Amino acid sequence: MSYDVPSLEPEIRAILSAPDVDLRTISAKRVRKQLMEENSALTPDVVKENKEEIDTLISQVFEEVSRAQQDSEDEDDTQTNKRKNHEDAGEEAPVKKKKKSGQEESDAKLARKLSNEINGRATRGAGKSRSNGTAKKGGRAKKSVTTVDSDDDGDEEGGKKKRRGGGGFGKEYNLSEPLSTLLQVEKMSRPQVVKNLWEHIKGNGLQNPNNKREIICDASMKAIFNVDKIDMFQMNKVLGQ
DNA sequence: AGCGGTCATATTCATCATAT
């Protein structure tokens, strides 16, 4: 009320789209600060009183600029990509299984998490901050526990391990009638069976929507397990028989 | 005794930024 916040949009846009400003390293707080420095009319008190509104406006402008910059990245990624690489290299490569999950967030949501999203990613990428990320992680420090892709491949000096070939999970089993019918193979190792089974499950949407760990057996599945529904773990269990 | 591979969800953890 004491200030026409919307009129700040051009200034905010200028700040956010400045060549030397990274959307990942900028924060709403910084923008506010810069606004105050450049605009004498914006005293700390004024900002304080309109903080919420200003933040909202910043978030809106951020969205637009961010989108524009994404397009730029598609065409020319040298800048951003380079920087990004640098960060990743300098920091540590946290194994991320999932990439981006969704860029389309509701506007309301986006506005709400503007600050967190921007700065969260920014600081993380920028490194510094925690520096010893792993150490601090503490209990969760152990990254890939099992899926560590240690495909031992190669040599293994002579008669060391054939665990790959005849190993515990490498053993192939003769599939039961309904199972071989369903999977169209006669023998297979258990992990492979599970894999194919899930393929079938997902293909036919046999998961219980409420509890997706629960499999609702269809005719062919019922022929195998003899039940209407089965826990995905139990499924694996029965499979061993 | 434990590791290895396979699956999806649930839970937990830590870290970040803002707000008070």
Next chain:
DNA sequence: ATATGATGAATATGACCGCT
């Protein structure tokens, strides 16, 4: 300066078997 909200990422879960 601390408390809190929120978010992302990682791990645990459960069962199988054979080998080191």
